[in-house]
Amino acid sequence: MIDAPALHLSGRATIGGTPIFGPLTLEAPAGEWTCLLGPSGVGKSTLLRLLAGLGEEVVFDGDLAAGDGAPLQGRVALMAQSDLLLPWLDATENVALGARLRGEAPQRDRARDVLVRVGLADHAGKRPHALSGGQRQRVALARTLMEDRPVVLLDEPFSALDARARARMQDLSAEVLAGRTVLHVTHDAGEAARLGTRVLVMSRDGLADVPPPDTRPPRPFDAGDTLAYQGKLMRLLMEAV
Amino acid sequence: MTRALRIAGIALLAFAAWQALVTLTGLPRFILPGPGLVFGTLWTSRALIAEHAVVTATEVLLGLGLGAVLGFGSAILLAASPLARSVLRPMLVFSQAVPVFALAPILTLWLGYGLWSKVAMALLIIYFPVTSAFFDALMRTPPGWLELARVMNAAPSRILWRIRVPAALPGFASGLRLAAVYAPIGAIIGEWVGASRGLGYLMLLANGRAKIDLMFAALIVLAVLTLLVHAAVDALCRRLWER
Structure with a gap:
């Protein structure tokens, strides 16, 4: 149902002359x-920021x-480590933020x-300060779903959650984002072991496909x-330069 | 209730210290009248003081309102347009090098002895604090929100009105709170330079006639007026972004 494209990035990146990564090729x-x-x-x-069309400070040499x-422009949704909820909007309005920012009619029913x-039926009218960290990240996931983009970029979105909330968010995300092209940046070997259909370990030397x-994900923890597999990834992380 | 009691207690203590100072030093009443005399005058001259207080309050509120609107608009313009920033910001900073007090005679010359020269003084004195507090807040939007908005293909004008402005309202509010205290200073300076009405005018008049008790009574009313304006602005600001 979703026509999700593959992602390709190859090249090297620097910021102010300092190498950041690469040369490497990611598929x-x-x-x-x-x-x-x-x-x-x-x-x-x-x-990840380059793929999201952000990062003006980065000089990227490659394709x-x-x-x-x-073009990827307009086909990407981003979910960051911080939930980035606007404190003056309630959960429903935060979920419908994209339409509001594009000047489209807000689809409040769809947002609900x-x-x-994402299991927040009872919290639709609450402001972010009235929600727990896990609930706030669920709202952020709902906002990502609401955008309905074929490519979803996740930048350590669960790293600030406690272990139980994190495992639940992983299950939920795997379920609701199925069928989309997801690129998930994480430093948690357990998370990669549960969620990845493809896992790339990134080090200064480049990428290793493990x-x-x-x-099928989400794999039981x-x-x-x-x-x-988690142990194997951990071993690779420890040995990487 | 306990807060009101505490404030009343502190006020009583201050008045007692004031009376003690007058009694112990034996200062003549045309230098420092005691609180009893001042409050007596405040009561007997209440109609006169009220008449002048209304004038000053009008000047302060008009100056505050216009200054807030102008400051809001200027900060938005500066935040939205790099061109406006490069042209107007140096001018704004330079304008602060001119002491506002020194402009009072010029304003009186241009706008006359009436209300508007005082409104202009109040406005000028609060314009910069309001503009710079709001502008700084507009330029400090958390970058994550701006990036999220860009990935969502938001138009810059909508990012401004939907994210940057609401996020900066607390900054605008702190500018307004400062302005509430500054605006009466502007109005009084304006009245001192040339006026026939207002608390500042009344204080000068009382001073000239050695009615120091009346001068102090006007001063107390002015202080209460400033506190009331500040409290009103504070309450308004709380409602503004806590909806």
Whole structure:
């Protein structure tokens, strides 16, 4: 139902002459969930920002495209580490923010449906300060869904949540974002092991493709193969430069 | 209730200290009248003081309102347009090098002895604090919100009105709170330079006739007026962004 393109990026990036990443080549298959795993400071977020059309401060030498050749502009939704909810709007208005900012008619009914889908039916009229961290990140997920873009870029969106809220958000995201091309930047090996259909470990040397177990995400956090794979990723992270 | 009691207690203490100072030093009443005399005068001259207080209050409120509108507009213009920033901002900063007090005689010359020269003084004195507080807040929108808006293909004008302005309203409010205290200063200076009405005029008049008790009574009314304006602005600002 969603015509999601693959993502392709190859090249190197610098900020003010300081190398940030690359040269490297990243391929995120169409309609799949690609995790980009790596320690802080290897340029994961910069790479994501480039794909989102942000990062004017970055000098990027290379090419960046969607698999279908059409521009990415307008086909990307972004979910960041911070929920970025506007404190003066309630949950429904925050979810419908995109339409408001484009001058389109706000679809309040659809926004409420999406909130129901992320399990916040009872919180639609609440302002962000009245919600917990996990609930706020659910609103952010609902806002991302509301945009209905074929490509979704996730920049450590669950890293500030406690372990239980994080696991629930992972399950929910895997369910509601299925079928879209997801590129998920994370530094959590367990998260990559649960969610990725493709997992790329990023280090100064570039990207290493580490094939995950064959099971469909979200994988159970206590399954043997998930845990073994998580350990393998952790080992790679520890050994990476 | 406890807060009101505390304030009343502090006021009583201050008046007691004031009376003690007068009694102990034996200062003549044309230098420092005691609180009893001042409040007596405040009561007997209440009609006179009220008449002048209404004039000053009108000047302050008009100056505050116009200054707030102008400051709001200027800050938006500066935030929205880099061209306006590069041209107007140096002028704005330079204009602050001119002491506003020194402009009072010129304003009186241009706008006359009536209300508007005082309104202009109040406006000039609050314009910069309001503009700069709001402008600074407009330029400090959390970058994450702006990036999110860009990924959502928002038009710059909508980013301004839907995100930057609401996010900056607390900054505007702190500018207004400062303005509420500054505006009476402008109005009084204007009245001192040339007026036939207002609390500032009344104070000068009382001083000239050695009615120091009346002068102090007018001063107390002026202080209460300033506190009331500040409290009203504060209450308004709270409603403004806490809806």
